[in-house]
Structures are given as C-alpha cells and as structure tokens.
C-alpha cells in the first residue's frame with residue numbers, strides 16, 4: 001500500500017515538473033532600450049531598462065543607471081514603449097457567454113480573464129455578481145506563474161428592503177472575503193425605485209464595521225453629494241444628469257474619493273442602433289465572435305434600440321458625462337479608468353482602449369488617461385503592488401510598438417503582454 005502511494009506521489013511529482021508552464025518566470029528578465037512610462041507622475045524614461053526577478057520588478061531606470069544581472073534573459077525592446085498593464089477599476093467578470101448569461105463557472109471566468117489579458121488589461125476590479133469561483137481565482141493569483149488578468153471581487157450587489165437585510169448581505173460578502181461592497185443608488189431613468197437613504201446609511205455603516213470600502217453605482221448629482229457625505233469610498237459611474245458644481249468638487253476633493261467615468265457603458269446602451277464604427281476595427285475583430293456581430297446587426301435589434309427611451313436617454317447622458325470628466329480632470333480629481341465591461345455587448349478588453357480614447361476626447365491628456373488606467377486606478381481600488389513600474393511591484397506590463405503619450409490610440413499597438421513576468425499567450 002505504502003509503496004503504491006509513494007509511486008503515485010513520485011509519478012505526480014514528475015507530472016508536475018513535466019506540466020510546468022513553459023517560460024514560467026524563474027530568474028531574471030531584462031527589457032532593454034524601450035521608452036518607459038511608469039504609471040506615476042514621473043516623465044517617461046527614454047532608452048530605459050527594466051529588470052524583473054521572480055515575477056516582480058527588481059530595477060527600472062535609464063540604461064546607465066540599471067545593472068542587468070548576469071544570468072538575466074535580455075529582451076531587446078529598443079524603439080518600443082513599455083507601460084504598466086492596464087487596470088479596469090470597474091468591470092464584471094461573470095456569467096456572460098456570447099449575448100447570454102448564466103455561465104458563471106471557473107472555465108468561463110478564466111476565458112474572460114485571458115481575453116482581458118490579451119488586450120493588455122492585467123487587473124480587473126469586478127464590481128458585483130461575483131460568486132465563490134471568482135473569489136477562489138482572486139485568492140490564487142498572488143503567484144509568479146500567473147499569466148491571466150488579476151481579478152478583485154465585490155460579491156453580490158447589495159440589495160434589501162430593511163436595514164437588517166442590508167447588514168446581513170454586507171456580512172455575507174465580507175465573510176466570503178470581498179474587496180469592495182457594491183451598491184446601486186439609481187432609479188434607472190425613473191423606471192425603478194431608488195434605494196432609500198436610511199438603507200444606504202446602514203450599508204455604509206456595516207461595510208465600514210467590516211473594514212470594507214463602498215463602491216456606488218449612481219447617476220444623479222444630488223445622489224453623488226449625498227453618498228459622499230454619507231461616507232462612500234468610490235464613485236463607480238459618471239454623474240450624468242447635470243454638470244458637476246463647486247459643492248460636489250470640494251466634497252470629492254476633500255474626501256480624496258476616486259471617480260470612474262465608464263463612458264463606454266453609455267456607448268453600449270445605444271451604439272447598436274446602427275452598425276458601430278468599431279465593427280470594422282481589426283483590433284476589435286481579432287477577438288470578436290462573428291455570430292455575436294451578426295446578431296447585433298439584425299434590423300429588429302437595431303430598431304428596438306433606436307426606439308428605446310432608455311437608449312436615447314443614455315445617449316444624452318453620455319454628453320453630460322464627457323463634459324463632467326473634463327471639468328473634474330481640470331481641478332485634479334482622481335479619475336480611474338473603468339468600463340463596466342462584462343455584461344453582453346460590452347466587450348471586455350477592447351472597450352478599455354476605447355474608454356481611454358474617450359477620456360482623451362473629454363479633455364484629459366494621453367498621459368493623464370494612462371495614469372488613470374494604471375497608477376491611479378491601482379490606488380483607487382486599494383491594490384498596492386500593481387499599477388506602476390517600480391521596484392517591488394509585480395511585473396505586469398505591456399510592450400507597445402508606438403508611443404501612447406503621443407496618441408492614445410497607440411495603446412492598441414500591443415506587441416506583448418506580461419503578467420508577473422510571464423508572457424501572456426496570444
């Protein structure tokens with residue numbers, strides 16, 4: 001009996017060695033000669049060197065200032081740009097498959113995290129709809145073999161019709177190990193009942209008892225002021241009814257709260273009333289399922305969207321949202337990139353690049369939009385060891401053929417994506 005077990009153990013040990021991922025990061029990698037945009041407020045480094053050892057950044061700087069370890073594998077990236085992997089501060093990794101749902105399982109979550117990763121989104125803050133399998137993936141990612149996007153989770157979007165029900169639901173998510181508590185304060189353009197203030201107050205109180213930050217879905221300026229005064233920790237969508245005013249600006253700045261625009265969420269509500277321009281972008285098509293595009297192009301579907309009151313309402317709301325980003329960026333409010341991708345027809349991976357372009361159209365500089373999608377986003381979701389290219393952080397980065405500081409569209413010129421120093425399979 002014992003020998004059989006020993007043999008089995010030896011055999012499984014051997015299999016483990018044989019099955020170890022090729023190129024799993026051990027030892028050092030040195031990226032040599034690139035322009036490095038590090039995700040902080042520092043100016044880009046020209047002709048830089050970045051060294052990763054055992055999955056984490058060991059050193060980074062101008063070529064003369066960095067010693068390359070003798071045993072390092074050197075990668076010539078001269079003429080290219082390296083920047084941190086993108087962080088989506090508001091996405092959903094869940095049960096969507098095609099244009100349907102109900103597929104919440106580890107395989108489908110890994111498919112979505114692989115898709116995000118191939119587009120250079122190396123971390124996703126999944127704000128709601130997260131179940132046990134998502135929590136398990138979150139727990140298993142602090143590892144130098146990782147080659148898919150990192151996920152952080154909120155559990156269920158908290159609802160309830162009494163203070164006690166709300167507190168119980170917050171506790172359930174907290175017990176599972178949620179990173180955020182997510183709540184909606186919205187009436188869906190007048191179609192539903194908004195969460196009453198006393199329930200929201202109970203939610204914030206209970207979340208803070210459990211030492212968890214509260215991320216709020218909202219729409220209206222008045223609600224934004226209310227939730228900030230009540231102790232909310234993250235604004236997960238744009239204010240879309242009115243221009244932001246000085247009272248809101250002082251509140252959000254004084255409290256140091258981050259604001260996530262999710263402009264492409266609005267786009268997804270009306271853009272399929274016709275054929276969107278991005279349906280002919282090769283960078284979109286390389287991952288798109290033709291069957292989904294055919295379905296989105298059917299005349300019945302298009303006319304339903306054209307005649308939908310909410311679609312047309314959100315189209316107007318997008319204009320307000322865009323103007324508000326410009327105003328908030330001008331006064332130095334912390335803006336984090338987020339898309340609300342994951343639900344059907346909100347395309348994970350591609351929409352994050354579109355979001356950055358729209359942030360620039362709204363008045364941010366390309367470097368502002370890059371920081372919002374890297375260092376600031378990491379800070380806003382309380383993840384300390386990704387988001388910037390600094391010693392000690394995980395080696396999560398993208399290598400670009402062209403410089404995104406010159407044209408934000410160049411974030412789409414990805415040549416390779418690295419997570420914990422492992423090249424993401426194409």
Ligand SMILES: [Zn+2]
Nearest residue numbers: 091092127340
């Ligand atoms: Zn969302």
